[in-house]
Amino acid sequence: MMQLCNGRAPRLPHPQPRLHCRRYLYRLDTPDTNQVGAPMNQRAIGVARYLRSASVLIATVISSLLLPSAPAAHAQEMGWWFGNATPSQGRMMRSPRYSVAKRGRESDDRERRQANKETAVPENKPTGPLFAILSISNQHISVYNSSGLVTRSKVSTGMPGHRTPTGIFSIIGRERYHSSNIYSGAPMPFMQRITWSGVAMHLGVVPGYPASHGCIRLPAGSAERMWGLTKIGERVVITPHEVAPSEFAHSLLPVPKLQPSPLTTADSAPRRTEVASAGDDHLPVASPKLLNPLEYAQALKARAAADMTAATKDLQDLGGQRKEAPPDAVRRALSDLRAAETARTQAEAKLAFRTEALATKRDAREIQRAQAAKVAAESQFAEATRKLEAAFDNPAFATPEGRAALVAERNLMALRSALAKAQATAKNAERRLSPISVLVSKKDNRVYVRQALAPVFEGPVTIRDRDTPLGTHVYIATSYTDGSSLGWTVVSYPTSRKRVDDTGSRRHREARADAASDSEGAPPNPAQALERIEFPVEVSALISERLWTGGSLIITDESLSDETSDVGTDLVVTMR
Structure with missing residues (x-):
């Protein structure tokens, strides 16, 4: 069997009968292990190593004499080994697979930075009410105020089969740390809900194309910034294509009504109106200040809070004055009176609820049912009012002790009614804000x-x-x-x-x-x-x-x- 050796003696496996190396021109006979030729094998290996060292030395001398006069291109291929002044250029290696993905990410980053430069908007402070317009075809959302564009961000909307709905919505809920109750508790930071059926804006992966299950994904920085800008009630318009807002003025647009302050102004010095600069000089000095709807709601809320505080204090003071226990007959009459008053209050609240529910119904059958429920609530309220009037006519209140107890009870009822009215006013004022x-x-x-x-x-x-x-x-x-x-x-x-x-x-x-x-x-x-x-x-x-x-x-x-x-x-x- 013939085998070529690359500059070194062949490794001799055991046993190997014959081996010829053409490069060094020697023949080696290897006897079996039972023979007495082992010293000859070791001698042959030594000769091979000597010849190999001599050949390397001869090649080095020849290269040192010939290569310096060779062209520069050949010298550059040898690199620094033979004293060339120019560094060698390494051999191009194939990049591993992870480098391909890394280059793709770097390319995406460059494209994203270039797109951000192209879509850069002038500085506009986010003051006043905001609203957002989302373009599904362009996969971006733009936030505007009265001065124009405030900020813009890439998004990822619903994929085919899970399309993001288009139309006019509002922000109806916000949670900084939200977990999905549909998709196995998936984290959705900076969540801003626009429908109760499961559509919201939140932080997520934005690959540059529709990839969500219907929600609106935002990059990390944009999701956090929009969370700090927007609030509940602000409009979100989702369109299939890009649309832009425009300023609008028309005589038929609603005009806010200016009203006097609901607060008592008897103890304060009169102030003249400050709402219309064009007509201030023609207004009398003693005219009260007129408030716009927002200012009026704030003043109404402050008045309701003061009324609740006063009614609560009066109730505590009046309750502390009643120390003597009334007779049994008067006590039973007072118990019946309070029960009738509670029943009337509950019937009144039920009637108000049925009236509001009727105003929200749209289907003819639902309207009919709501009307029937309202009629029943009116009947219950009338019956509760009749029983309350009968409780006031209890014979036990004809005695001196009964008359005193009835007067005190009427005062308590008036204070409780004032407290309930102040609470309703505060709720209405909070809504009007x-x-x-x-x-x-x-x-x-x-x-x-x-x-x-x-x-x-x-x-x-x-x-x-x-x-x-x-x-x-x-x-x-x-x-x-x-x-x-x-x-x-x-x-x-x-x-x-x-x-x-x-x-x-x-x-x-x-x-x-x-x-x-x-x-x-x-x-x-x-x-x-x-x-x-x-x-x-x-x-x-x-x-x-x-x-x-x-x-x-x-x-x-x-x-x-x-x-x-x-x-x-x-x-x-x-x-x-």
Whole structure:
């Protein structure tokens, strides 16, 4: 068997009968282990090692004599070994697999930085009410205020089969550390909910394309920043394509009503009005200050808090004055009177609840049921009132002790009623601090009014030219100028053209397309839509009393979305 050796003697396995090495021209016979030729094997190995060392020395001498005069290219390939002044260039190696992924990430980072430079916006401080517009096709969300664009961020919306709904929404819930109750407790930091069916904005992976299960994913920095900017009640408009807001002014837009302060001003010096700079010089010095709806709600809340404090103190003082125990007959009469008073209070609260529930019903069957429930609540309230009046006529109150106990009880009832009224006023004032939302639906032919995510009013509305589309427009009060006038911004939802039949010849298709274009005409604009709406007088008064910055008016051809529940959601319009 023949084997070539690369500069070293061959390794001799045991046993190996014969081996020839052509490079060193020697022949080695290896006897079996039972023979006495082992010293010859060791001698042959020594000779091979000597010849190998001699050949390396000869090659070194020849290279030192010949290579310095060789061309530079050959010298560079030898590197530093033979004294060349130019460093050798290492052999190109194939990158491992993890380096390919790393290069991909670096490429994505470069593209992202370049995109951020291209979409950079001028500095705009996030003051005043904000609203957001999300473009699904561009996969980004833009936050605006009265001065324009505040910030913009890439997002990742719902993948096919889990599409993110489009339409007009609001932020209805916020949790800094939220865990999904649908997807096995998946963490969703900086969560801002826009529907109770599971759609929210939160921190997540943003690969640059729709990849979520319907939510709106935000990068870490953007999710944290938006959490600090936005608040509950602010509008979020989700559109299939990019739309931009624009400033809007019209004489038919609602105007806020200015009212005197609900606080008592007898002990304070009169102050003149400071709400309209153009007319201040013509107002008398003794005229009270008029408050815009937000200031009025703040003053109303302060007054309610003072009334609750006073009523609570009076109740404690009056309760401490009653030390002597009344006779048994008077005590039983007082017990019956208090039970009747409690029953009447409960019946009154139930009647108020049924009345509010009736205002929120839209289906004819639900309205009928709500009306029946309201009639029953009215009957219960009337019966409770009759029993209370009968309790006041108890014969036990005819005695001197009974008359004294009845007077004290009446005072307690008056104080308890004052406390309950102050608590209701405080609740109403707290609601009025939130922005108001108004929606006009051509499909429902109704107007809906909500505040603090709770219904306030619902009723019919007049819409002229019902056969002509209104479009979908949201008008947002984003600023105020002189304490009474509001600045408005409008966002018009993009209209979708009807699909034209593409069958038949080209000439027929073009004719059908021209006919469809002529029949559709120009898309409705926000001014035309507003001019066709006529609110009832009581609705206009209600809106004026509660409208201030952050309030919104929606005019749409669509119906009120099923995402709008009785309590805890704002007015929602979903587009299909």
